[in-house]
Amino acid sequence: PTIYAITPTFSRPVQKAELTRLSQTFLHVPNFHWIVVEDAATKTTLVTRFLEESGLIYTHLAAATPPNYKLGRNDPNWKKPRGVEQRNAALRWLRENLKPTDRGVVFFADDDNTYSIKLFHEMEKIQRVGVWPVGLVGGLMVEKPMCDNVTSKVIGFNAVWKPDRPFPLDMAGFAINLRLLLENKDAVFSYEVQGGYQESEILSQIVTRNELEPLADCCTKVYVWHTRTEPPQLNVEQLLIKKGKRSNVGIEV
Numbered sequence: 007p008t009i010y011a012i013t014p015t016f017s018r019p020v021q022k023a024e025l026t027r028l029s030q031t032f033l034h035v036p037n038f039h040w041i042v043v044e045d046a047a048t049k050t051t052l053v054t055r056f057l058e059e060s061g062l063i064y065t066h067l068a069a070a071t072p073p074n075y076k077l078g079r080n081d082p083n084w085k086k087p088r089g090v091e092q093r094n095a096a097l098r099w100l101r102e103n104l105k106p107t108d109r110g111v112v113f114f115a116d117d118d119n120t121y122s123i124k125l126f127h128e129m130e131k132i133q134r135v136g137v138w139p140v141g142l143v144g145g146l147m148v149e150k151p152m153c154d155n156v157t158s159k160v161i162g163f164n165a166v167w168k169p170d171r172p173f174p175l176d177m178a179g180f181a182i183n184l185r186l187l188l189e190n191k192d193a194v195f196s197y198e199v200q201g202g203y204q205e206s207e208i209l210s211q212i213v214t215r216n217e218l219e220p221l222a223d224c225c226t227k228v229y230v231w232h233t234r235t236e237p238p239q240l241n242v243e244q245l246l247i248k249k250g251k252r253s254n255v256g257i258e259v
């Protein structure tokens with residue numbers, strides 16, 4: 007199968023660094039198709055050029071988050087969902103451009119996480135929805151489905167943050183067989199759900215907890231980490247800008 011990785015991304019000082027880290031992991035993955043969706047009204051030249059030079063097979067889209075759903079500068083990040091508009095645009099693209107006979111697996115690859123190439127080998131096995139542990143999320147070292155050694159079935163989740171969610175796992179903790187997304191044409195992400203319920207929202211529309219396929223050695227291995235990049239201190243740059251100067255004249259950072 008082709009692995010379709012959907013990455014929402016937005017303009018900020020660390021954006022090119024994030025995309026560089028991701029792309030250089032993805033270059034190690036065979037049959038990989040990157041769907042990059044900018045949170046912007048139109049595609050930027052930075053991302054356009056970046057993708058052209060990446061060496062990856064990709065689709066570049068733009069879908070701006072409506073202003074009323076955009077986080078304010080000082081809003082805590084749990085106030086509004088991120089990536090909804092962008093992931094839905096990517097799902098629409100898949101449904102409009104792929105055939106029912108195309109074989110694939112769809113994964114939501116946020117631009118700040120850290121991915122092992124081993125994760126993508128696991129995805130090749132997915133019949134419906136594969137699940138696995140995610141490191142450094144939900145206030146835990148690892149948040150994971152509990153996997154029964156004998157039956158290899160998911161028998162619960164160790165999540166402590168909002169454990170009553172129908173699918174208490176992070177966006178990085180699952181991937182979906184393309185067939186299910188093409189069959190369930192209306193399955194999308196929504197602004198109308200509580201914080202932390204995006205994963206449950208999409209999964210409830212296409213799968214039951216019973217059908218989940220535990221991967222990564224019965225969920226005993228961590229192949230993805232919910233890392234978050236610290237915003238850089240640009241206080242000196244701010245002073246330069248006030249004086250009408252900047253360090254990055256003619257240099258893309």
Ligand code: UGA
Pocket residue numbers: 013014015016044045071076077083086087088089092115116117118176177178201202203204232234
């Ligand atoms: C957690 C989950 O890991 C996300 O998958 C989920 O979307 C999010 O919570 C949520 O509940 O909304 P977190 O690390 O807090 O993630 O989210 P971010 O990494 O800040 O954002 C997720 C994705 O959306 C990233 O790829 C980011 O680049 C993108 N994003 C973020 C935008 O496209 N626009 C924004 O204004 C902010």
Ligand code: MN
Pocket residue numbers: 116118119232233234
């Ligand atoms: Mn993140």
